[in-house]
Amino acid sequence: MMVLCQEVMMVLCQEVMMVLCQDVMILLCQQHTEKTSGGTITEEYLQQMLEQHQGVAADVASRTLSLAYTLLTKESKGLGLPDFPFDNLHLLMAILSKYPNVDPTRLIMRLYPYHAFLSHDTYKSVEEAFSAFGFSPSQRHSTASEVNKIKGVRPLHEHTKTVEVTLAVEGQELITQVTSGNSWGSPPPPFEFIPYHHEILTEMIQSHSVGDFCLIGPRGCGKSAVVAKMAHLLGYQTEPILVYQDMTARDLVQQRVTSPTGDTAWQFSPLVTSALEGKMVILDGIHRLHHGTLAVLHRLIHDRELQLYDGSRLLRSDRYDKIMNDNELSETDMRARGIYRIHPSFRIVALAEPQVLGASQGQWLTPEALTLFLYHNMRCLRPQETVSLVNQLVGDCSSPVEQLITLASQLSVSTDPALQSLAESLSLRQIIRIAKCFKAYPSFDLH
Numbered sequence: 001m002m003v004l005c006q007e008v009m010m011v012l013c014q015e016v017m018m019v020l021c022q023d024v025m026i027l028l029c030q031q032h033t034e035k036t037s038g039g040t041i042t043e044e045y046l047q048q049m050l051e052q053h054q055g056v057a058a059d060v061a062s063r064t065l066s067l068a069y070t071l072l073t074k075e076s077k078g079l080g081l082p083d084f085p086f087d088n089l090h091l092l093m094a095i096l097s098k099y100p101n102v103d104p105t106r107l108i109m110r111l112y113p114y115h116a117f118l119s120h121d122t123y124k125s126v127e128e129a130f131s132a133f134g135f136s137p138s139q140r141h142s143t144a145s146e147v148n149k150i151k152g153v154r155p156l157h158e159h160t161k162t163v164e165v166t167l168a169v170e171g172q173e174l175i176t177q178v179t180s181g182n183s184w185g186s187p188p189p190p191f192e193f194i195p196y197h198h199e200i201l202t203e204m205i206q207s208h209s210v211g212d213f214c215l216i217g218p219r220g221c222g223k224s225a226v227v228a229k230m231a232h233l234l235g236y237q238t239e240p241i242l243v244y245q246d247m248t249a250r251d252l253v254q255q256r257v258t259s260p261t262g263d264t265a266w267q268f269s270p271l272v273t274s275a276l277e278g279k280m281v282i283l284d285g286i287h288r289l290h291h292g293t294l295a296v297l298h299r300l301i302h303d304r305e306l307q308l309y310d311g312s313r314l315l316r317s318d319r320y321d322k323i324m325n326d327n328e329l330s331e332t333d334m335r336a337r338g339i340y341r342i343h344p345s346f347r348i349v350a351l352a353e354p355q356v357l358g359a360s361q362g363q364w365l366t367p368e369a370l371t372l373f374l375y376h377n378m379r380c381l382r383p384q385e386t387v388s389l390v391n392q393l394v395g396d397c398s399s400p401v402e403q404l405i406t407l408a409s410q411l412s413v414s415t416d417p418a419l420q421s422l423a424e425s426l427s428l429r430q431i432i433r434i435a436k437c438f439k440a441y442p443s444f445d446l447h
Contacts, residue, residue: 053093060104061093063133067108070129079125081118083367085111091374094210101170102206105135110207113375116216117355117365147171149198150205153233155184161278161345163234167202178209179345181236181278191229192392194385197222200378204230207374212301214286214350217378218412220427223351226378227282236280236347239270243285249296254309266310275300275314278343287352287364294369297348301372304342312338348373383409386431394435398442401435 049061070076071084092107108130109115114123130137151173152166163180166173191197207213208230215223231238241252250256257267274281286294300306304316315323320341324334334340350373355363381389386405390397397405408431411423437444 049090049093052090053097055100056093056096060096063135064089064092064104064108067129067133067135070133071112071126080122081114081126082365082370085367085371088371088374091207091210095206098176098209099167099169099174099206101172101174103170105130105137106203108135109137110203110213110374110376112370113216113365113377116375116377117363147195147199148202149195150201150233155180155235165205167205169202169206176209178205178234179347180234181231181280181345183237184235186232186237188232189225189228190393191225192389194381194388194392196381196385197226197229200226200376201230201233203376205234207376208234208347210374212348212350212373213376214352214373215376215378216352216354218380219353219424220429221378221380222428223378224282224284225428227349227351231280234280236345237277238282239274239279240282240284241270243283243289245288245290247289247293249293250309252293252296253306266308272306272308272314275306275342275346276340278345280347280349283348283350285352286350287355289364291364291366291368294364294372297372298368301348304346306342310338312340314340314342316342317344380409380412381428386428389428390432390435393432394439397435398438401431401438404434405431 046058046062046065049065050056050058068084068086068089071081072086077083088111092104092111095102095107096104112126114126118126127137147168147170149168150165151168154164154166156162156164156177161180161182162177164175164177166175168174204213204215204226215227217223228238251269252271253269254272255267255269256264258264268276271281273279283289300314304314305319306314308314320334320339323329323339324331329337331341352364355365383402383405386409387397387402390401390405404426408423408426411419411426414420414423
């Protein structure tokens, strides 16, 4: 009886704490709304942002700033909420300027993907803050065809390193130019579009047009395939880098090697080589990377500059060109001085798995990590979407494969760690392989 009472008290305490968190967040929003109406928010900063990003609605910009300031208050930190990446607001405004039809709520969630780092009880408090400023995070986006879709990609002149992309954004067609690679003519990856893929790829191209981004999703949901398709559409040569837990900054940037004669020298890592050649680097498994190693990427991502261990430096293209022209130097002279030019087409795409709340190794989506990328959450395909994809890639989906798809979907939502591990082994890649076996060998036994 005593044990039962203790359990009941624990449940009641959790519910009370959740209600208190929501009440505190509502009070904070009300107070901040009053301050905003009184002119506390810097009008100068708002006007500067609107001048830099033509076409952005003043009301949307003002409400976004108000929400950002609210999530940066001491009271919000007291609720256990990480800092809002305020310095990345210019990326959000740049996307709104280029794609006016984009839902601003979904854009804010690329900066602050709270579903990925907060518990269900806590993120209800954040949703209260969103709602207080006119944003609706609880509304689920439609994946109906033609709402968000890539309609066409047309390479422009090779020397411009840009492509013209025709997108359907919230049902309205829009033509824009984005940065591209220089690897055209390669065979396309085995990929078939379904409406959800069109939606996630449309959003990824929007983020790619302003900077680097990270794709968060459970293992086996198709992250690598979607990024490979985007890279092919934009003419990029990719450089996959598998990230592991013990990876050091030297492994990521520059390694010490020994020549056949016994001499030692510094060697550029694939990340640095890709920056010089304008490739798309795919950091696969960035959630495993130690915080100290991840910090090496900050300057490369924010400023497109990097100091190497041998004393040489990588500079973004415009600054490199200015130094070279102002001092009347050649590229040979710049390299002799240890200065290298980062290719303007260079991009970083990170792949990560969602945080495991309460895990012993700690959380990887820290306030510092939130400032690095725009974040996209990718879910597992629904059973009917997987069946449709298998039909397009393999042919008619047999009954045993449909049963396997249903089983994988049920296992993926289980809270049992053993069943979740089993679901990871039934990834989308494995299901497609099994479907191909059934196609080639109809008498193949599923068991």
